[in-house]
Amino acid sequence: MGIRDDIASERRELAALLGTLTDAQWDTPSLCAGWRVREVAAHMTMAMRHSVPRIAAELVRSRGSLDRMADRLARHDTAALAAEELAASLRDNADHPWKPPVGGHAMALAHDVIHGLDITVALGLDRRVPEDRLRTVLARITRRGARFFGADLGGIALRADDLDWSFGSGTPVTGNAQDLLLLAFGRRLPGGRLHGAEAERFVST
Numbered sequence: 376m377g378i379r380d381d382i383a384s385e386r387r388e389l390a391a392l393l394g395t396l397t398d399a400q401w402d403t404p405s406l407c408a409g410w411r412v413r414e415v416a417a418h419m420t421m422a423m424r425h426s427v428p429r430i431a432a433e434l435v436r437s438r439g440s441l442d443r444m445a446d447r448l449a450r451h452d453t454a455a456l457a458a459e460e461l462a463a464s465l466r467d468n469a470d471h472p473w474k475p476p477v478g479g480h481a482m483a484l485a486h487d488v489i490h491g492l493d494i495t496v497a498l499g500l501d502r503r504v505p506e507d508r509l510r511t512v513l514a515r516i517t518r519r520g521a522r523f524f525g526a527d528l529g530g531i532a533l534r535a536d537d538l539d540w541s542f543g544s545g546t547p548v549t550g551n552a553q554d555l556l557l558l559a560f561g562r563r564l565p566g567g568r569l570h571g572a573e574a575e576r577f578v579s580t
Contacts (some may be wrong), residue, residue, distance in 0.1 A: 383469040390466035406493040406562045418450035418459040423468040485512040524561030
């Protein structure tokens with residue numbers, strides 16, 4: 376399978392999971408600060424449902440801020456679309472060729488994997504990302520990228536305890552690989568998932 380197949384499979388699996396959620400789960404805060412599960416699901420297909428001119432106009436309205444633009448559209452879409460429609464949108468766009476401006480389809484896969492984990496970890500669901508997909512995304516971690524997403528990995532060595540994978544050097548922070556992936560993409564995790572002298576730096580309060 377190629378990376379486009381991996382992306383399609385990830386979207387279909389996440390759409391199926393979304394289809395099982397209760398209203399309370401849809402309204403649960405995700406790992407994306409300020410967003411519920413609903414907003415994350417809406418964001419995942421934003422670029423597939425809105426035209427480039429619409430997104431450009433929203434970016435202008437948001438004074439050039441990608442974060443403000445994404446937040447504005449996610450909130451607009453969750454007000455307009457039912458939960459079933461959000462899940463269907465992800466399923467129906469499984470083969471959509473969208474990719475971010477930087478990073479190509481590897482980062483498109485990263486986008487879907489990370490946001491899927493934003494949902495499942497917040498809900499306490501034990502979904503394991505298939506190892507081949509996970510390794511593709513782990514290979515995209517860089518210190519510069521981590522800083523962009525608000526993660527300071529200076530002096531930190533990430534060490535997976537379920538895969539033969541590590542990143543960086545310094546004080547070890549250990550955990551399963553997909554939790555360390557979230558850490559490197561700026562997420563704070565529930566307590567008890569990470570271990571090491573510096574682990575508390577990355578725990579949600």
